[in-house]
Amino acid sequence: MISVIGIGSSPENMSIRARKAIKDSEVIITYKNYIKNIEDLIDGKEVILKGMGDEIKRAELAIQKSKEGKKVALISSGDPGVFGMGNVLFQVIGKYSGVDVEVIPGVTAATYAASLLGAPLHDFAVVSLSDILTPLSEIKRKVRAAAEGDFIITIYNPLSKTRTQPFEEAYKILLETKDPETPVGVIRSTDNGAVVTVTNLEDIKNHEINMSTTLVIGNSMTYVQEGYMITPRGYRVSYPQHELAEEFYTRYLGGEGQSGPNKSCEYYPCHSHPQNCTFCYCPFYPCGDGSTGGKWIKDKGVWSCQECEWIHQDKTVECIQATLPELLTEVDDLKNKKKELLKLRRECIYQTR
């Protein structure tokens, strides 16, 4: 029996099942750098250490030892199915009959990195930039598709000393398709633990990136708050309706709305000139997420839009107006259809990015 074991992205994130399978094994086959993470489990076992690039040999050896009747632990960092030994073993195993295999999943770098950054993931894509086995054309196609689909992108194996072109190409595609201020998390594994940096796309090259780095590239909704990288799922927060908003939307729905800049308003520009005042009161207030610049006034329970100018941009107003009449037919819809309104907000953030 071969257990292909993911030991997770850090020793304390190893699963109970992974530890047990290593303890129960007779032969341990591993890339030599992983041994330090399982040292307390290897006593009395045959331990075979291999170098990088020896993946096929490791798989063949596991099969050979298993055929000798041994319980084999074939070790992968992170999850064995994500650019790990699982795929290697299954590619080779078809050569032989009668080899039993189990795959023990582990915490992969994408979710480990995310846990150190806060909550940056929503729908996400995992892409390795290693072009040792994958053509550069495929890597570029995937990075572009993920960026254009507005996925959060977690990048594995971004760069090594000799392998720099895929990163250069991917970076170019990201700058072409995303806002240069898109938040980016940089998680670099070192012998003393992970070094965590939150930066943005434009600034990323000022940070050390190597083979042991995972990058988490945000999407159009991702924002940074107090050092955390957050992609909101768009939950509705409960909040009282402001009576001035009710007055405003009563007039708006009665056809007495204002279109474009309202220069006769005593507060104009309440943000900065030029601003579109069609939605003087935001129909999404409070959205409760910082992706357009709003934030909570700490410990007061008040949502402040002071730093959100998104609702006052012409293209935002145009996107909202294309759908709002279907959703908002009476003032109470601001509350009753809040979920649908927040979905419209998401769509318009994407459309106006």
Next chain:
Amino acid sequence: MISVIGIGSSPENMSIRARKAIKDSEVIITYKNYIKNIEDLIDGKEVILKGMGDEIKRAELAIQKSKEGKKVALISSGDPGVFGMGNVLFQVIGKYSGVDVEVIPGVTAATYAASLLGAPLHDFAVVSLSDILTPLSEIKRKVRAAAEGDFIITIYNPLSKTRTQPFEEAYKILLETKDPETPVGVIRSTDNGAVVTVTNLEDIKNHEINMSTTLVIGNSMTYVQEGYMITPRGYRVSYPQHELAEEFYTRYLGGEGQSGPNKSCEYYPCHSHPQNCTFCYCPFYPCGDGSTGGKWIKDKGVWSCQECEWIHQDKTVECIQATLPELLTEVDDLKNKKKELLKLRRECIYQTR
């Protein structure tokens, strides 16, 4: 302190760190159905069970208990950062000052499902089909981008009794963009463990899919072998060069190759008529992965192409010929440039799918 804890996709896949954090907590806040997975850890603690849809309340409660000085365990199944409580908590936490948070990652459904299927992942995309908070337009855009980018796609929350449209729409997009025979893994969680099915895109609707199902949709390289779903990474397997191949490529490089069907050959059609015989011997032999139909003859160490007709299709030949002259200038390049040749094969599989 709030620990947002991913308990993994099955109890034995919980991490050591997750167990310890639950043991060390004073208050446990969890969706009620998860409690059975942590029952041995809850003695003497305040346990607060909440229903589905109460996510914001769970986060607010965690903050409140933490502000009272309690150690709080906020429980998520799988990984808390993948459609879990992490994003909810970080959306709410901006309201308050002085709340410490740690996120403890777990094995997410994508990698858990993959471990039960074999090794189906390479670059992959994670997409939730829940349209409760996400507009359908966004879901469709992401499914299409992931399919067109040839990602393996892992689908969370595919379907509920009342929420069927996103699945219908996603399925339509997948059928438009992918081969109907693309392998699909269906992992359905039940109280008695996971039910694992390997099927294909066309057949998927004949299987039970519900809220507790994860789907793994293959890409153009994915194949099924002895019930396992495998996406090869493209490792080179060592193999002796056949002397007839050497003879063939000596003639080919000398400009004496055959173009199109070779009807004068005594073996024509060695597969089925019509077949393009330009690459009578495959320049990628042995590719060592079953994505185009080849397979190992068990325990003989022989790679058989009997069921691979891909190399004899006109569009395959055209794709290969566009690049092969750059790679293959002498017969030894078949061995010496094998990695580059296998990358060309990958690219042409994508181009001809």
